Amino acid sequence: MTPHPLLDHLKQLPAADKRLLLAFFGAGLVTLALGVLAGAGTALVRAGLIDPAPYFGYRLMTMHGINIFFYWLYFAQAGLLLAFSATHAAHARHMEWRRLAWLGYAAMVAGFVLSQVGAASGVPLLYDAPPELARFASAAVGSIYLGYLSLALGLFCVAVSAVASVVLPRFAGRTVSLSPIGFASIAWAGLLMVSALAAVNAFLPAALWAFEKGPLPEDYATGWHVLFHNMHYLPLMATVVTWYVLVKALFGIESIFGPRFSKIVFSTYLIFVPPTSLYHMFLEPGLAEPVRVVGSLLSLFISVPTVLVFLIIVASLETHARAHGASGLFGWIRMLPWRNPVMAAVGMAVVNLAAGGALSFVLIQEKLAPLLSDTFFVPGYFHFLTVGTVTLTFLGALCYLIPGLTGRPLWNPRLLAGLPYLATAGLALFGTAGVIAGYLGAPRRVLDLSYAGDAPASWQVLMGVVGTGGMLMAIALILYILALAVTFLKRAPQAAALDFGLPGWNLAGAVPARELAWTGPLSILILVGTMALFTVVAFEMIKAAPLAAIGSGAH
Amino acid sequence: MKQDFSLLVIVAVVWAVLALLYATVPMFHMPGYAAVWGLGAVVFLALAAAIAAASRRERKRHEHHGEASHE
Amino acid sequence: MKEHSSPPPSHFTTRRGFIVAAGFGVVSLYGLWAAYGAAPLRLKAHDEDAAPDHMGGHGGHGRARGPDVDAFRRQTEEFIEANKLPDGSVRPARGNAALLAATEKAHHALHDPEQREKLALPTAAQNAGKRAANAPDVYLAAYQWGFLPAVLRLDAGVPYRFHMMAVDVTHGASLRVGRGGHIIRLRAGTLVERELRFTRPGEYLVYCTIYCGMLHDRMQGKIIVA
Known part of the structure; x- marks a missing residue:
């Protein structure tokens, strides 16, 4: 692996900062494990392989959604944001306002505990928890909302601490300008703060009702959709920022388009978030037709920021690789260090992003909402993104960060380099079968799809394939968690070399002159063609x- | 830093315009959306202000060092 | 004297403008939407005499106040009482809708505009208006955990005016039609009206597509189209 300032900075962070970051990553891995086990259970129930009482199946589904979508993704993001903001402000050597970040951590852990209590008792509400489904106010229902509110408070605190880490060195004269990652950290932190406010908007009225301090919220669904939309964008933004950091770590290169262009592209995430939010509501009765049409049109721009970052990274990699001797249209891809677990994770994340992205564009067309919107098409496509793109990227980053923070070498890098492929194979089965089931009308959030024999037999067959794919994904993710836990916990001699002996490819130094970069635009052509299909x-x-x-x- | 400030202000303006749209245009009337986008505009303005304050502090520091070196 | 040579021009694939253009490339999907008539800018001229748009979405009701849950329950029970068959299924009365459907079929059989004008057959727009006025009413209530009526018997080719409401929590009254489904989301206490015409005989599963509690996956009905 290429020695890189990031590893240096991680090693030089004060012990207190390292403890905080490891606390976030540890909590993330625990919640990921719970969410994966619950998801595996749900897949087995849906495939008809286990037959628990109805409440238990939906309870598994609730715990899966809560632990993955709310807690894993956000413990991981909190840790990554703090790590990047502390190490990417030039001359920064430590986290600022660490106590506030610890307060944030405590609030997030409290939220996690409350949410588990809520999910394990009362009527299973699934992760969106509409209060109308609970029928009666109760402390059990209230703990779900309190959990989410506590998570929101925690994330707000973390975001403020991250901004302080980026901005305060400037006040102290220790830095001249924001790096692209420094700017991205501020943008990311800002969106986290907004999402926290959106969570309060969605869940506070429901919490007040649950504790009999207020009426049943009239329009919970709209509040949920606003929050939900932000929560779609946050992990994607976090993913591409992480790619930026990891590409620099793996190859020693930055964008060939310059830092200003990168900052503009990062800010497009924020510019496109509000206008592209309406597609979640296409099936809502009472939504005016012109709103649906305009919403569809604006939603076309939803993928532009991610595509731009992809093009920047791929073009920068390709031109540097060609300058270092790569030839042929895709020869440079073969030369990448695929035996490096970080490379394997990011590489497969890009592949899964293409699949999920192409499928997602069917859902933004309002005329197609009645065919697909509440069907299994939705989980079929979004697992490509949540598992295949975001989770693999985060786990890849942890393969770098945990050794960097602990000084211990990664445990079994060969296994870790193979797990992204296992996860992707599982996703291919899960996603393909799920999407086909969705096209055929199979509903989501249903445990038994037989409908007393009135449903097509194909639905049950496809759910069997979904279950198989789900198990493969679960195995890959559990192995990831175990390997990272062993890395963290196993007492091993401190590795002398910062790169821990992992394969890399140092592309730094060469300035490409008139190098071409075809892979990015060709990928977009293929993506658009697939979307069209x-x-x-x-x-x-x-x-x-x-x-x-x-x-x-x-x- | 000027670019950083400008980009965050642009974001705040876009969010504020959309908040206004959701709050005032009958067809789009969704108070929840308006509240969140409006608060978001405030958040990004605050971040822009923080960056601007840091830039001003940096400029003053340079001026001070410049004066000190001439003495 | 030292000459300053300008840096070699970059390949067009590494120019910022090209990257931005490629980044917005996904927006080109709009062209496909327009080709299917699913975008504000249509590539095909709208044909007034064409068959009703299968994509739906032509206008809608104004936002008048509808019945509340209790009133809708009563309307549904009255509808069932007035139209139920001995086997428990419900077959709504057809009215003038069948006559209009037959007239429209004859109209489409004549491709010559002059012939159509000579016979003074109504346009599709006029037919749509008449259909709206004469389409038999069907009431469908969604509740935890079933549909009322559970089994509907309808006729192919006849437009029906569906009045639907979820009477307790949010449900989906979704239909498995052909290879896929047609999803209708029902918010509790909100009346949803839609004109539906089944074009082929068959048995169509009605199922809930919004998680609504413990027996969500037992919630089903049937529409039998003859």
Whole structure:
């Protein structure tokens, strides 16, 4: 692996900072483990391999959603944000306002405990927890909302601490300008703060109702959708910022387009968040048709920031690789250090992003919402993103950060380099079968799809494949967690070399002159073609359906 | 730092405009959206202000060092 | 004298403008949407005499106040009482809708605009208006955990005006039609009205697509189209 200032900075952080970062990553791995086990259980129930009481199946589904979507993704993000903000402000040597970050950690852990209590008792509400489903106010229901509110408070505190880590060195004259990652950290922290406020907007009225201090919220769904949209963007933004950091760590290079361009691209995440939010609500009765149409149009821009970052990274890698002797259209990809667990994770994350991204664009067309929106198409596609892109990227980063913080070498890097492929294989089965099931009308959030024999037999067959894919994913993720836990816990001699002997490819130094970069644009062509294909399938299915739906209205 | 400040201000303006849209245009009337985007605009303005304050402090420090070196 | 040579021009694939253009490339999907008539800018001229749009979405009701849950329950029970069959299924009365459907079928059989004008057959727009006025009403209530009525018997080719409401919590009254589904989301206490016409006979599963509690996956009904 290329020696890189990031590893240096991580090693030089004060012990107290390291303890805090490891606390976040440790909590993240615990919540990931719980979420994965609950998800595996849900997959087995849906595949018909285990048959628990109905409440238990939905309780597993609730714990899966809460632990993955809220706690794993956000403990990991908190740790990564603090790590990057502390190490990417030039001349920064420590975290600022560490006590505030610890307070944030405590609030997030308290939230986690409260949410588990809520999920384990009362009516299973799934992770979106609509209060109307609980029917009656109770402390059990209230603990879910309190848990989310505590998580929101914690994230707000963490975000403020991260901003302080980036900005305060400037006040002290220790830094001249913000690096692209420094700026991205501020943008990311800002979006976290907004999401925390959105969580209060969504969950405070529900919490007050649950503890009989307020009425049943009238429009919980809208508050949820606003929060949900922010929570879609945050992990993606975190993922691409992490790619930036890891590419520099693996190859020693930065964007060939310069820091100013990178900052503009990072800010597009924030510019495109609000206008692209309406697609979550296409099926809501009473949503005016012009709003649906405009929402669809604006949602076309939803992937622009991520695509731009992908193009920047790929073009920068490709030109540097060609300058170092790579040839042929895709020869440079073969030369990448795939035996490095970090490279394998990021590489597969990009592949899964293409799959998930192409499928997601079917859902932003409002005319296709009645075909797909509440079907298994939705989990079919989004697991490519949450597991295949975001989680693999975060775990790849931990393969770098945990050794960097502890000074201990990564345990079994060969195993870790193979796990992204196992996870992707599981995803391919889960996602493909799930998407096909969705096209065929199979609903999501249903444990038994037989409908007393009235449902097509294909639904059950496809759920079997979904279950198999889910188990492969679960095995890969559990092995990841175990390997990282062993790395952290096993007493091993401090590694002398910062790079821990992992393969790398030092591309620093060469300035590409008139090098070309075809991989990015060709990938976009393939992506758009794939999006078009999935969209055409959906439109043709609607046209062929023996149903004409004319005029709609809600009162 | 000027670019950092400008980008965050642009973000705040976009969020504020959208908040206004959701709050005032009957077809888009969704108070929850308006509140969150409006608060978001405030957050990003605050971040822009923090960056601007840091830049001003840096400029003053340079001026001070410049004067000191001439003495 | 030292000459300053300008740096070699970069390949177009590494220019910022090209990257930005490629980044916005996904927006080109709009063209496909327009080709399917699913975008504000249509590539095909709208044909007034064409068959009703299968994509749906033509106008809608104004935002008048609808019945509350109790009133809707009563309307549904009255509808069931007025139209139920001995086997418990419900078959709504057809009214003038069948006559209009037959007229429209004849209209489409004549491709010559002059012939259509000579016979003074109504346009599709006029038919749509008449259909709205004459389509038989169907009431469908979604509750924990079933649909009322559980089994509907309808006729193919006849437009029906569905009045739907979730009477306790949010449900989906979704139909498995053809190879895929048609999802209708029902918020508790909100009346949703939609004109639906089944074009082929068959048995169509009605199922809930919004998690609504413990027996969510037992919530089902059926529409039998003859």
